[in-house]
Amino acid sequence: MCHAAWNLVPIWTLCWLPLSPRLMMSIGCRWASAALDQLMGASSTVAAPATQRHGSEEQLVTLSGVMQALVSFVQDSGDSLRALRTGDRTIAFLSRPPLILVAVSRGPENVHQLNVQLFHMYYQIPSVCFSHVYYQILSVCFSHVYYQILSVFLRRASHVILSVCFSHVYYQILSVVTKSQLTRISEQRRNFDFRKLVSGAERFLDQLVAAVDARPDYLLQAVQCLRLEQAARDAVVSAVQSVCSKIKDLVFALLISGDRLISLVRIRSHYLHPTDYHIVCNIVTSTESFKTVEGWIPICLPKFDSSGFMYAYVSYLSEECPACLVLLTADRESFHALAQAKSKITERLHQNGTAQQIAAAIENGDYPVQETGVLNMRHFMYKCKSTAQSTCPSPSMVYGSPEGRRRLYALYHIVHGRVHSPARPLKTYYFAGSHELVVGWVSPGFELYTVFDPHVSQQTSITEMNRLLRWIKDHERRVFILSSPVF
Amino acid sequence: MSSQQNAGVELCSFFIFNSTFGPREGEEENKIIYYHPPSADINSKVKDVGLVEALVQFSRTFNSESPLLSMQTLKQKHFFLEPEKDFFMTLVVRQPVEEVIRNNSPYKEYTPEAVQQSVYLSVLRHMYQMYRLLRGTLAAQSREELVRSTAEIFDSYVPVLRLQQRDIRDVYGGVRFLSLDRLAFLKLQSFVNQLEVLHPFIRHSVIYYKQHLTWSGLGKTNMGIIHWYLETVLFPECGPERPAVWKDRTTPTSGVFMSTEASGDGTDSFLAPPIVHLRKHNCTALPLGGAADGCSRDGDDSWNGGDPVEATDERAQLVLYRLRDVVVVLLVDLEVRLTLPLCRELDASMAGPVQELSTLLSSAINDDKSSGKDDGDTKLIYYNRCNRAQKSSLHGPTAAPVPSDALQLMVDLREDALRFQGDGGAIFGRAMNETWVAGRVNPNREFFSVVQQKNMNLMDVNNEMEQLCKDQFSTIFFPA
Incomplete structure (x- = not known):
């Protein structure tokens, strides 16, 4: 499958074996499977290889074919597909040609939040592709003609090989993996299989999926x-x-x-x-x-x-x-x-x-919420807006288990989603149920989300939140970085 | 943040199809049962149907049990309902556009949040229920019959959908009751009993006074459907032609008989009122005092998901009789021909008591209004799932309307409360413009209020809520 007409260095063709014409589908496939970690919904905090957990590759190819078709169908009518909702799932689409990122969630995230998560994924792509490609090329180099040249550098120090290798293939690689060039390559070579580019990079994405799912x-x-x-x-x-x-x-x-x-x-x-x-x-x-x-x-x-x-x-x-x-x-x-x-x-x-x-x-490690001296509070998240820094204690006993933790973050997702709704943002949000009391409070300087024991009165919850704010103020030198030093 | 935020909500299309009607390639056109707007060309109709079919298939790969509810694109939202197996109804709504300033240049932005899923899914469900009320189940008819009957119903109805005005009331689909004192209640009951005894062909009767339900002989599912139907086609005096009034040309009667459907053309010799299809399992009202049983979801399932498809509905003629502010709805046996003498007889037996009732009810409604005093800054809506009772001061005729932001926030918060935990709780939200929306949600009752006073804090709003509950619903217990 080596196209001489491309006039590329051998390394290049070795790395980018053009594959079957399933092309765009497989792009969708790769990213779908990464994002499909959310397919299993809230229970997917542990990352495992996507393909194993979510059916065979054949199925994924079909599925991503359908997704690709849906996206382009809607695109044809001058619109763009954003989300689907079924009785128990939200499926969000982010189309950034040539990639389509899809998140399937059974969790509490709304469409907007899923989109933010997909953007996290998307932003990570250049880095993971690049660093991965880089290692892949190294291994190719070692086993082929370039071995001779490279081994010279090998004797010096590992990093030198890296930088040399780097300068060798720098432009080619760059043309694939920066944002603008990613588009170009996929347009020029329609049957380019992006999975080559990212296979082995799953761990980054898996880890990221787990993190966006569960980290405040x-x-x-x-x-x-x-x-x-x-x-x-x-x-x-x-x-x-x-x-x-x-x-x-x-x-x-x-x-x-x-x-x-x-x-x-x-x-x-x-x-x-x-x-x-x-x-x-x-x-x-x-x-x-x-x-x-x-x-x-x-x-x-x-x-x-x-x-x-x-x-x-x-x-x-x-x-x-x-x-x-x-x-x-x-x-x-x-x-x-x-x-x-x-x-x-x-x-x-x-x-x-x-x-x-x-x-x-x-x-x-993290401090327990009791250390703040606030009564009846189970957990909180605090964000200082000006420095974009946050602090939160370790989940208390009630939310200690994996299910408990998921419930806690589900609560936060609901409150955060509503408070930051693009059309109807809120200043205060308060919910009192029989399981817990959840409060969201956004002021010009900070955002505070707290979970109290149920049956705490409104008066108490407000007093205790003020007490918490005083504690944070007293301890801000320890929990935050207040200065912003330069070289 | 503009109060006219959902002013731009607009109907793009509405269509019904069944994939099994055109299984082979080249026959796609046959799948389409109804499509609005009719001016659309056949290719785009087929494409739209194809997209929905693909989406349904796609969503089934994740969970075949869970229905596809909506699709959001940059410009539109699609809502889906499969009321009967293989029949799909799709409502496509254009999202309003807002001008925002970004990087110092004006920029048009669609606001998907203004088109709320639960509201428009309810609209779709109501549309199906209305169709079924008037024409029966979809599955019972052939394709040709369906094409004709859906056109008859929806051609006149879809243009008056008023999608901009849909809000939490559509989610509830409740009924406004008029509460009566003992005397009025007994008078009413004796009137209805007398009427039904005198004319045994009357199966059920329902009485309205100024759009408030005062008496119903129907179960709550049927009552809900009929109420929504009447509210849509009769009460707002919406349609240009309807309600058609049948006049007895020879002898003037005291009241008038009306038809809500143009199809029910009366001739001089007899009336042909529309035939309605009632849900069989829910035809009779619960006995008085039997409210404990009323909370079961039996017969109420149609409001909480897919409709059960029953083999047959009970059919009856829907006769409307209006005198002063009273509307008497009679559900009459099919076999009875409503000839002029019969109408005159009905009129004679109703006119006197109805006039008397009208006076009695007008004092009842005044009492009702004075107890629910209209506080200018606080609006509320109350819904009781057990009996479908709904009380609302959100759309008072006199007071300033509640901003649509607050109405939408109400739907949001209601959704959240049920997401936090199935049995709900108390929920409060303060918008950027200091408007508070506060609510209490529990499995049987829901209560939301909008408080628009400046400088209120959480405790003030909570006190206000408690006061409202005390004033308005002193007999109702709200946990938390």
Whole structure:
């Protein structure tokens, strides 16, 4: 199937074997199956390979064929398909040619919220495609003609191969995976099978599906910080600033633990959007190999610049301190410099005891709601609007089980969906049932969602929420990052 | 945020089809039973039907039990109902457009939230019920008969659907009752008994006073359907030709007999009122005091999902008689020919008592109004599922209308309350413009109010709610 007329380098044809004319269907298929994790609805918090869980590939091909047909049929009449609702499911469609993203949910999300989730997926695509393609090409390189050339570099250091390989195929790859070029390639080569591009990248998407399903910070579009003393945070910032200030083209330096932000140092005049932050976190946490070896990956932050890539240096600090340092740069040659910077930062943090403090904070995890001293409250989510940061306690006993947790987030989804309804947003939302009392409160400065024991009076719930706001104010230095340091 | 938000809601099309009527390629046209607007070309009709068929198939891959309810596109919303096996009714509604300023330039945005699923699905269900009331089940007729009968019903009805005015009342589909004191009630009952004894061919009778139901001999499902039908075609004086009035040209009678259907052409010698199809299982009213049984979903299923298809409906002639503000609805045996002498006889036995009742009822309705004082800032709607009673001050003739935002929010909150937990609870929402919508939902009763005073907090609204409940429904217990 090698088309000589394309005049491409051998690597290229090896990677992009043109497949059957099922083309667009299979694109739909791939993405459908990723998003179909939601097919099983609220019970789908654990990600498993989509194809196994949701029937054979043949079925998926048929299904995605139908979806493709539906979307283009509606498109023909000058309209665009957004959603279907059945008695127990909501099926949302997001059409971003050449991709069609479909979410099938049995959960509490409304169409708008499902669309936001699909956008999360969509934003992740350039990064996952790219980083994945990248590894795939490497393996191809090793086993074929390029082995000879590459092995020369192999002897030096792994990252060098990466960057060399990178410069080799940079333009070709870029033409596939940035947003604009993705469109072009699919138009030029109708029978291009995108699954090649993303097979193996399922873990990113699976992880993302699980996260958008069950993590409050995705719902709130906010960043959750690790609870830490202000002094420790300042120590991290000053370590990063002193080491990194001389490195050119460094855009962001983040220290994270899982999805919790420990500190962020940014370039002047640029901010890290929560969506971009979630993409970084998702890639870091779903790549096991970073735990053992430092990594260097291209990454696309769509809110920062959807047409280009940045390069991320990813490395966990040390055995003792499981925080992960992510340095985002525009300079593709700076791996060495960043690796050196990382070891300096690690050394400094260990010397002044900050690393130990961070490790202890990670060990402690989330605080229980009782620590706030608020009575009868089961759980809350708080978002500070100006900094897009959120905080919430660990789910209490009532919502400790997986079903309990799903119910809790289902409640939040309903309230959040209504409070942020595009046509009829609300300031206050209050529901008192026999199982719980749910309150949503949006003010110019913050959003607060709380769940109380049932039969708590309105007066009490309001008093207790005010008490909670005072607690948050008192503890804001620990639960939030108040400063926004630059290099 | 404009109060005229759903002003742009517009009917795009309405169609009924059955896929089994044209199973082979080239016969797709035969699937279509009814299509509005009739001016659409056949290709687009077939395409629309094809799309719905595909959507139904597609949605069945996920759960074959759960029906497809709606489709949302950028510009439209489609609502689907399969009232009988293989028969699909589709209502396509255009979403209103709002001008918004984005990046300093005006930008048109569709507002899907203004077209609420539960409201328009109810409209669709009512349309089916009205068809079935007048023509019987779809499955019982051949394709040719269906094409004719659906055109007869829907051609005149679809243009007057008034989709912009649909709101929570359509979801409830309730009936306004007029509560009577003992004397009035006994007078009414003795009148009805007397009438039915005198004319044994009267199977059921229903009496309205100024659009308030005062007496019903029908079960609640049938009553609900007939009420909605009358409310649509009779009360608002909507149709240009209807209601047709039959006049006895020789001897003037005191009241008038009316027809709601143009098809029921009366000649000089006898009247031919429309024939209605009543649900058999729900023909008679519950005995008085038997309300405990009334909460069962028996016979009420048609309002909460698909209609059960019964082999036969009970058929009767629908005779309407109006005198002053009283409308007497008589359901008469099919065999009886309503000749002029018979009409005169009916008139003679009704005119006197009805005039007397009218005076009695007018004082009753005044009492009713004075107890439900119209507070300018607070509007409410109450619905009781057990007896379909509905009380509403949302659309008072005098007071300023409730903004459509608040009406829509009411539907939203009702949906939420039932989603949080099946048995509902108390729910409050404050919009950006400080309007509060508060409600209590439980399996048998629902109550919503709109409070439009400035600077109210949650507790104030709750107190207001409690006060309202005390004033209006002192005898009704609301948990939580």
